[in-house]
Amino acid sequence: MRLRSRFAVAIMAVAAALSAADANATDKSKDSDKEAPAAAAQTCRGNDMLAETEARNPQAYAAIMAAAASAKNADAILWKIEKEGRPTSYLFGTVHLTDDRVTSLSPAVKDAIKASKTVALEVSDISETATSTVIAKSAPLVMFTDGRRLDGLLSTSEYDVVKSIIGRSGMPVDLAALFKPWIVTMILSTSDCERAKVQSGARVLDMKIAEIGKSEGKDVIGLETISTQIEALASVPEKQQLDMLRSSLRFADRTDDMMETLVQLYLKRKISAALPFQIALAKEAGIGDEAFAGFQQKLIFERNAKMAAVAEPLLDKGGVFVAVGALHLPGDLGLVELIRNAGYTVTPVE
Template sequence: MRATTPTTRSPSAPLGRFLLDSLVSLAALLPVLLLAALVAGFLSIGRAHAEEVACKGVNLLEGWATTDPARVKSVEAEAARVVNGMGKFWKIEKPGVPASYLLGTMHVTDPRVLAMPEGAPDAFAGAATVIVESDEVLDETKARIALISDPSLTMFTDGSTIETYLDADQKVILTEGLKARGLPLPTVARMKPWMIASFVSLPPCELSRKAGGARFLDQKLAQDAVSQGKTLKGLETIVEQIRAIDGLPIAFHISALVETLKLGSLVEDAMETTTDLYLEGRIATIMPMLKAASQTVDDSDSEQQSVAFEQRIITDRNHVMATRAGPSLDAGNVFMAVGALHLPGPEGVVELLRKQGFTLTVLR
């Protein structure tokens, strides 16, 4: 029995920032499962003795349908205004070349997500080239080396620590929250807050599966591509991905980390709802749902930071992905997999590829 239910949680602007930061990243953007594994490696957090933990999240939209139908209606109305908002599996065509395919993914180990939609396994099997966000997901050691090659991306290198940026209340929350997760604050004090958040923002069941060696979908696709002799290409490096998120204000990351530790079971509920929406192909509903879950109050700083986050972590990277994928797609016979939230919208990957002359048709 939970002490706090999602429908009775009081509004909070930092909660809104957290949901847009940590959960959106978790659901469809940066491969934070890999990052969490790297943090575990840095801290020597044991994975050999991992115990399977059951996922306990509930679908927020289903609960709201009974308790707050107006909220559901608002979420669905906002999603309906987003171009290319339905579908996670697309066919890419251009005259004179074999068809290619685009799959929106979630960077999670959930078996439901690993089971690709109908048609995708055959498209993958027939592809000569596989494109993922970063081919560095193949090798955690290589990824770790890439991260520590620029210590300023992951650590405070100017003599400060995370405590330098905390007020008294934040320090108490961080100290107790990390202690409950077996991470004494002094142990991680020199780590950037996004690095710590990549570990503590994951639901326990995700950490458990990763600790047991489970692969997330993009990682599995990359490994399968190599084992089957396909050409594997990455659109970004992990360092590029981390620079994107590290470039956001430190206060943004501190707030996200602190609020993560305060949220408790709502993290699992939002993750379960995101997963259900993904499986249904309702990609454009994810962001409005997360915003509705946050119950964000009118806070101009929060709104500006959220806009900056979405621009830097979603929109800017959409353009990079579409541009870099173009030459391979021009040759055809490609299976391309990127985070699902990169697909919808007027500056989403689907629309950007159309502007390059490709015809994209939703399949699932």
């Protein structure tokens, strides 16, 4: 599900640099503090597509929700982590969005941050500048370097949609043919409205948590790096990248609706329905669920194991507030279960 708005914005910053438009981007970043209040006032609301599915296809909706209900530890986004002799730690699931319904933290989450000594995010610096710098240095993972082109891998009609999206985003249309499929999917994952908010200074939830931690004198660290995240995204088999892109293209005009659906799932503590819903949409586009196998393996399961390994020494000391994407929490291979299997008592808070 669409969780990577910061990647989409950063990609556009890199493209701007490649097209010699970085001076304007720099001027915009200097003015971000002045523009932030306007960004905060802007809303990016759409329609809940899962509610639409319930109304038009009850059978598909029932299958989505059954898959979601079968996932362990899917009914909370804030968890308490305890072990005898250690200060209490917490695990919090986020979505990487600026929506004020998401970024307005509950008293329980605020208290958990305040009670902790360390704040551990997926990465410690998720700013556009940091992400753009890494993407710019990762050309073989981001762009074709073997003579192939994206327009040779998609149909004419599919590539026409890509060009339209790229052009509307303010990037040179000719650059689209050089991007690998996962990059275009990241761009498609963020609506024009959300992208404008981020570019004008609005903070996604993870960044807001980092700012709160720093303002309260906490150590703010990362469980992984931007480089390893990009490597994971790029490691999904190319055919699956293409199929996921084709699925996204089918709903390219509904990005605000996609993001609204994600927000609703998050607020209702039904985040485990996000991937089954995405798979159901792909089926409507004629794409089988095998297209998401690499995404699940590389972006969720393998990263869960690595993040749990890095978090374990922190949890052993206690007093750490771990905040990662909510999709990393549920399931047999989710962080809640991995931490529990490491000998900790993990209980839901909200």
